[in-house]
Amino acid sequence: MTTDLFDQRRVSRKLIDLSGVWRFREAVLDVNESQIITHPEGATRMYERDGIFFKHEGENPTGSFKDRGMTVAITQAVREGARAVACASTGNTSASAAAYAAQAGLRAIVFIPSGKVATGKLAQTLAYGALCLQVRGDFDAAMRLVLEASQKLGIYLVNSINPFRIEGQKTIVWELLQDLEWNPPDWIVVPAGNLGNTSAFGKALVEARDAGWISKMPRLAAIQAAGANPFYRSFRENFAQRHRVAAETVASAIRIGDPVSYDKAVASIRATNGVVEEVTDDELMIAKRDIDRMGIGCEPASATTLAGVRKLRAAGVMRDSDRIVCVLTGHLLKDPDAIAKGDIIEIEPDIRAVEKILHHRATEDTEGPL
Ligand code: F0G
Numbered sequence: 315m316t317t318d319l320f321d322q323r324r325v326s327r328k329l330i331d332l333s334g335v336w337r338f339r340e341a342v343l344d345v346n347e348s349q350i351i352t353h354p355e356g357a358t359r360m361y362e363r364d365g366i367f368f369k370h371e372g373e374n375p376t377g378s379f380k381d382r383g384m385t386v387a388i389t390q391a392v393r394e395g396a397r398a399v400a401c402a403s404t405g406n407t408s409a410s411a412a413a414y415a416a417q418a419g420l421r422a423i424v425f426i427p428s429g430k431v432a433t434g435k436l437a438q439t440l441a442y443g444a445l446c447l448q449v450r451g452d453f454d455a456a457m458r459l460v461l462e463a464s465q466k467l468g469i470y471l472v473n474s475i476n477p478f479r480i481e482g483q484k485t486i487v488w489e490l491l492q493d494l495e496w497n498p499p500d501w502i503v504v505p506a507g508n509l510g511n512t513s514a515f516g517k518a519l520v521e522a523r524d525a526g527w528i529s530k531m532p533r534l535a536a537i538q539a540a541g542a543n544p545f546y547r548s549f550r551e552n553f554a555q556r557h558r559v560a561a562e563t564v565a566s567a568i569r570i571g572d573p574v575s576y577d578k579a580v581a582s583i584r585a586t587n588g589v590v591e592e593v594t595d596d597e598l599m600i601a602k603r604d605i606d607r608m609g610i611g612c613e614p615a616s617a618t619t620l621a622g623v624r625k626l627r628a629a630g631v632m633r634d635s636d637r638i639v640c641v642l643t644g645h646l647l648k649d650p651d652a653i654a655k656g657d658i659i660e661i662e663p664d665i666r667a668v669e670k671i672l673h674h675r676a677t678e679d680t681e682g683p684l
Contacts, residue, residue, distance in 0.1 A: 369642065384411055408422075593625060
């Protein structure tokens with residue numbers, strides 16, 4: 315397999331070639347093409363703003379990167395004869411699992427932390443027809459419960475502890491390398507919660523290097539919210555011990571205190587000479603507002619990337635000249651309650667009201683009213 319094959323598929327019209335996951339199929343899953351359950355997904359855009367690249371995984375069919383792993387996990391679930399799939403989720407995995415289960419004709423049962431799932435994500439999960447079990451407890455409690463339920467009741471688990479999820483999520487990295495014409499960046503920056511992506515990204519980079527698709531190894535920067543930072547705490551101690559915390563952050567997607575993919579994520583950071591950073595809720599919300607105002611937009615967890623870049627640049631870990639790709643993991647509309655209440659003024663349907671406001675703005679705003 316060479317990158318030429320992947321580049322040819324990018325201009326093909328076949329559904330599985332259009333999928334940014336199955337375009338790399340030989341390196342994802344050994345499967346008969348007719349068995350693949352694809353929306354299709356992936357093939358997301360890469361934006362460049364102020365010298366930083368943003369790979370927008372919120373442009374997947376259900377609005378988050380989870381679709382890349384889910385297409386593989388659900389394909390495998392059907393191959394194994396599963397009738398129902400289950401996951402614990404802060405909302406994006408559940409939306410994705412529900413959508414792919416619906417496509418495949420499987421039942422989806424999702425375990426979510428009560429009251430802690432963003433509105434858009436819950437709406438999707440219900441709309442796609444999943445059974446929602448709201449667990450009185452946090453994500454970590456929901457995760458423990460679904461692990462027990464899947465073992466005792468034999469339901470197919472589609473959390474990222476499922477290795478097929480990781481195989482799909484590797485393609486985020488391969489596709490961004492392809493976007494850059496296989497000329498690797500210096501850094502790939504990713505939000506870190508349950509650590510599925512951090513695990514997948516390291517594996518993807520090692521495989522890309524071993525296959526000769528890239529000749530230089532980018533460094534991974536995994537960014538956590540300061541209130542949900544067990545991985546950062548371990549990194550600071552050179553991974554001497556695993557930490558668990560009671561998590562609290564405005565970025566509900568990564569409100570996780572005991573990440574399941576810890577060991578694989580440690581291997582990823584080591585293999586890529588990577589770093590782990592933490593950012594406060596204020597820092598990540600400022601970065602989110604800035605990404606929104608670039609006209610790109612993302613949900614809070616995704617903005618840890620830009621906040622992390624700012625911190626790592628200030629610390630001299632990243633240089634201004636470094637080529638950096640931030641992976642935006644979820645869509646702006648996933649979490650409408652986290653959007654800054656901007657300029658909204660109610661007026662009478664009368665031109666004089668418009669004139670009055672614009673005149674007022676012109677006198678206080680140097681940029682003028684329009
Ligand atoms: N960004 C978003 C938007 C997410 O939804 C998640 C995880 C992450 C980042 C963190 O990725 O877990 O691979 O380290 N969401 C999971 C869910 C937990 O249930 O939707 P990770």
